[in-house]
Amino acid sequence: MNDFILIAVTDPVVGPEATHAAAATGLDVITCDDPRDIARHVPRARAVITDRTTASHVAACGRARDIFFVAADPGPIDFEAALRAHAAQAFLLPAESRDLLAALSTAGELLAPASVSGRCVAVVGATGGAGTSTFAAGLARTLEATVLIDGDPRAGGLDLVLGAEETPGVRWPELHLGPGQLDAADLLAALPVTADGIRLVSGTRSGVNDPFELSDETLTAVLESLQSHRVVLDGGAGPAAFFGAGWYDHVDHIVIVVPAEVRAAAAAAQITARCAAHGIPVSVVLRHRGWSSLATSDVEKIIHADIVAELPHLRRLARDMELGGLPLELPRPLRQACERVIEDLGWVEEPWDERGVA
Incomplete structure (x- = not known):
């Protein structure tokens, strides 16, 4: 900055x-x-x-x-x-x-504890190609003073999604956690930060056989250290990745991005059932990617959950992200979907008082 x-x-x-x-x-x-x-x-x-x-x-x-x-x-x-x-x-x-x-x-100091006393929301995709990372990044961009965590460091790096690949700061392989509790201030100070204040715990890229593996212990240590902050976790895609995750006890809410297609809805039904078994509230975003075979009501019947937002196919967004990452000013449909999810989360900002102080 x-x-x-x-x-x-x-x-x-x-x-x-x-x-x-x-x-x-x-x-x-x-x-x-x-x-x-x-x-x-x-x-x-x-x-x-x-x-x-x-x-x-x-x-x-x-x-x-x-x-x-x-x-x-x-x-x-x-x-x-x-x-x-x-x-x-x-x-x-x-x-x-x-x-x-x-x-x-x-102004510009490290993230202050969130007014909602710290929350963590995980974004998962019902299947690959659902736009999970894009929605997670959009959600972080819509929220203020957020930490965005890459739960799949082998996926190429969330810093690429935000166009922050050249931004200095440590990535997962460089984040060496010693014994004892991880200090949140030290962690935040070491992370890359975007122009609008998102701090990233991101994967990286390597042309060699990198032995790094993100363990559940490392991920949960980071989540625990940030429990007084707003955190968005990109939890990856598909029931297999979701069922193998060890972060259930460290998130307050799960957002599921579901393409309006039969196999995706069937996969999402497994995820919603697991969330219900663990008592984790969910918000479902219906994604239309080109051609949708299912109506909103069809998907809701299959997954036994309500759709809180729908996201149309955004033809220009893929090109924009390839050239420079997710725009600071989100496409209106994406921002509206993120705002509906935030409202469903109950993370709506406190109203201004008569002096204009939030």
Whole structure:
């Protein structure tokens, strides 16, 4: 993460006040109001300060954390614009300049414990090619301040899915766990982090015969260390991989991605039955990949579970991911499916109070 604060403010009174507060942090400050410059700087900034006129441009960048909204004292604050920009807090300047400085001083720090006291959701596919990793990455991107864990390090690496293969940080083979409890802060500090704040525990790639194998003990040690954080686990695909997993006791919820096809639905029925036996709640996403032989009601009858979201075939997404990874701004159908799942999980953010603080 780069050490600068972006000031995207056009108000002639508020702009200098915001710049003064940002400069007091000791970080570099970049100011701009051109939408093209905003799009270029937002993903790399330590924090972003925006106002009513630039909020829509900041929102279009897909960033989900360390955004602060400002307005001229005495107000009012345009809370609709602040929410649209995904702002964490809103301030009236110059009256609340000290509060803005305090917020900026903690921006970009390691993930704070989640407001839901830490949750772990596993995403599994009923069969291969269901789009499990894509949905897991999309879910992490829709949530804020999330750790995304690659449960199948032989699958090529989740860092490729997010276009973060060049991002520095340790991957599974380099993660050496000593005796005793793993410290979450040390782990988070060592991991790759994307522009929108997702920390990755990812597999890697090798052209040689790599002896590394991810053990249940290693995976569960990581899950236990992150129990006060939001975690999305890519649990792989198919009943065989699912039944062999040792992480049942460490997840709060399982999302099953099911293609609308006969064999996939039959496989999903085995997974939902196992989840029911272990008392693990599930959310089912119905995936349409080209041609679907089953209707939603047919799949629900087969798997004995309700469909909470449907995901259509997204023709451009495969090409986009090959060229640069999952876009920061998710395709609307994928984002909507992720939002429905988050609502089903009960991980909806706390409403803003009258000051605009979540």
